[in-house]
Amino acid sequence: MYLEGVTVEQKAQLGEVVWVDPERMSGTPCFKGTRVPVQCLLDYIEGNSTLEDFFQDYPSVSREQVSRFLEFAKEQIVELVTP
Helix, strand or coil: CCCCCCCHHHHHHHHCCEECCCCCHHHCCEECCCCCEHHHHHHHHHCCCCHHHHHHHCCCCCHHHHHHHHHHHHHHHHHHHCC
């Protein structure tokens, strides 16, 4: 449901960073290996908080995870708006 229109390669790439399991956090997409929903990162960004604030509050999430997640999100947005 979450990944409609995403290629197998993109799913694999995202699957290295995010996990979704109905048994964990009611299926909320979380950073892999944590119980931190990816929505928390987006909320921090939307609220003009820094990434440092996010890492301080959620030390179980790595910089690499955030970087890869944001890179994936950027690629998806650029693809959506490219004619």
